[in-house]
Amino acid sequence: MSYFCDKYTIVEKTTLAAGIFSITVKCPEMAKAAEVGQFANITAEGYTLRRPISICGIDKEAGTLRFVFEVRGKGTEVISRANVGDTLDILGPLGNGFKLPQGRKIIAVGGGIGVPPLLGIAKECASDCTAVLGFRSYDRIILDKEFEKYGANVAVCTDDGTVGFNGLVTVPLENTLKNVGADLVCACGPEPMIKAVVAVCDKMNVPCQVSLEQRMGCGVGACVVCSCMTVRNGEEYYARVCKDGPVFDSKEVKFNG
Ligand SMILES: Cc1cc2nc3c(=O)[nH]c(=O)nc-3n(C[C@H](O)[C@H](O)[C@H](O)COP(=O)(O)OP(=O)(O)OC[C@H]3O[C@@H](n4cnc5c(N)ncnc54)[C@H](O)[C@@H]3O)c2cc1C
Ligand code: FES
Numbered sequence: 448m449s450y451f452c453d454k455y456t457i458v459e460k461t462t463l464a465a466g467i468f469s470i471t472v473k474c475p476e477m478a479k480a481a482e483v484g485q486f487a488n489i490t491a492e493g494y495t496l497r498r499p500i501s502i503c504g505i506d507k508e509a510g511t512l513r514f515v516f517e518v519r520g521k522g523t524e525v526i527s528r529a530n531v532g533d534t535l536d537i538l539g540p541l542g543n544g545f546k547l548p549q550g551r552k553i554i555a556v557g558g559g560i561g562v563p564p565l566l567g568i569a570k571e572c573a574s575d576c577t578a579v580l581g582f583r584s585y586d587r588i589i590l591d592k593e594f595e596k597y598g599a600n601v602a603v604c605t606d607d608g609t610v611g612f613n614g615l616v617t618v619p620l621e622n623t624l625k626n627v628g629a630d631l632v633c634a635c636g637p638e639p640m641i642k643a644v645v646a647v648c649d650k651m652n653v654p655c656q657v658s659l660e661q662r663m664g665c666g667v668g669a670c671v672v673c674s675c676m677t678v679r680n681g682e683e684y685y686a687r688v689c690k691d692g693p694v695f696d697s698k699e700v701k702f703n704g
Contacts, residue, residue, distance in 0.1 A: 450477075450538060450540060450541055450667070451480070452538040453474070453536070453537070454535065454536050454648030455472040455473060455531055455535055456532070456534050457533050457535060457590075458471050458472065458473050458531065459471035459531060460529075460530060460531050461511060462673075464587055464588070464589055465586065467517045467560070467589055468518075468527050469503070469511045469515045470514050470516075470529070470535070471511050471512070472511060472514075473511055474510065474511065474512055474546065476514060476592075476637075478511055478512050479507055480540055480546075481540040481692060482540065482544040482566050483505070483544050483545050483567030483570075484542075484543070484633075484658055484693070484694045485539070486499050486501045486502060486541050486542055487499075487500060487502060487514070487538060487540060488539060488663070488666040489510070489535055489538075490537070491522035491619060493608045497666060498516075498526065499541075499570070499690025500514045500516045501515075501564035501635075502540060502564065502567070504568050505567060505570075508673065509540055510662050512540075515590070516560070516563075516674070517559075521581075522644075538667075541689060541690075542675050542688075542689055542692055542694070543636075543690075543694055545569060545633050545656055546570060546656065546694075547633075550575065551572075551631060552577070552622055552631075553568055553576050553577075553625070553631045554576075554578075554629045554631075555577070555578045555579070555582075555599075555632075556578075556580045556616050556620055556633070556635075556640075556644050557581070557634070557639040558586065559582050559583065559637065559661075561637065561658070562589060563584040563589075564635050565602075565633060566593060566594060566597075569599040571573075572599070573597055573598035576626070577601075577602070578594040578596075579602045579616045579619045580594070580601065580602070580612075580616070581604040581606075581615065581621050581624065582605050583607065584605055584607045584609050585609035585610040586616075588610060589606070591603050592643050593659055602698065604616050604619060605631045610685070611628045615640075615643065616636075616640060616643075616644065617644060617646075617647050618688055620647055622687060624648075624653060625651075628655070630653075631654050632653055632654070632655040632656070633656050633694075634657050634697075635659070638660075638703075641657050641659075642702050643659075643675050649697075656694050656697065657691045657697050658673070658692070658698070659693050659695060660674060660689050661688040663689050667690065668690030670689060673687050673688040675688055677699045677701060678694065
């Protein structure tokens with residue numbers, strides 16, 4: 448797997464919600480190599496460790512990658528101050544993305560800032576994609592219209608009921624599986640949401656791929672900071688989320704608790 452590292456110019460920047468930014472960079476080689484569900488490691492000036500951010504949009508023709516991120520701490524705050532014309536030092540594309548079967552029905556289930564890496568599924572699968580997107584409240588909703596623009600069927604859920612279904616993503620997920628069915632579920636979001644999605648998929652006997660988040664050091668498989676317990680062919684082993692993931696078959700992941 449080849450990755451690239453350089454300073455890339457920001458060609459577009461927008462604010463999607465308070466503290467949530469969309470940044471598009473011109474990086475032709477990286478865009479050409481990128482796949483849906485991979486991530487990149489972005490340098491925050493003044494900090495040694497890069498920050499892992501998922502690839503939200505890939506435009507191979509324009510040679511650009513898009514990242515959507517929320518300011519969580521000092522590093523993402525520094526990155527959020529970069530503007531169009533500035534450069535970001537980026538290493539990518541990293542990890543293994545989603546394995547998307549062609550012409551099959553896919554349900555993408557995202558929670559909060561776990562939604563961005565799923566947008567590429569809608570771009571690739573159009574009306575074969577149903578997106579079930581969960582947010583805390585109406586003012587945290589991002590990217591729902593962009594999923595629709597690509598032709599996906601979109602169900603928005605909010606914890607407080609201010610928009611869409613009032614409750615957890617698992618309810619529309621289970622209803623969609625019962626009423627329409629799906630060949631694959633892809634999930635990204637907080638661990639409790641992922642665990643609940645996997646439980647529904649196990650119950651309904653539908654394959655599920657999950658994108659995991661883990662604190663990272665190198666991002667390229669060298670430091671094992673990002674280890675998580677997995678099972679393959681009945682054998683338990685520590686996988687590196689950065690290199691073996693971040694996307695795993697849910698059957699391989701041993702969740703805590
Ligand atoms: C594979 C992957 C993809 C991600 N994609 C996105 C995305 O598309 N959009 C987005 O907003 N966020 C994403 N995150 C989370 C993002 O990396 C963290 O929010 C960010 O690193 C926080 O950095 P900070 O300096 O602002 O926060 P701080 O809390 O100050 O960070 C301190 C250290 O902890 C690490 N850290 C803190 N929180 C996380 C976390 N949740 N995951 C991994 N490392 C963390 C930081 O990288 C840094 O090294 C992703 C994480 C992973 C592992
Ligand atoms: S972050 Fe270093 S091995 Fe994964």
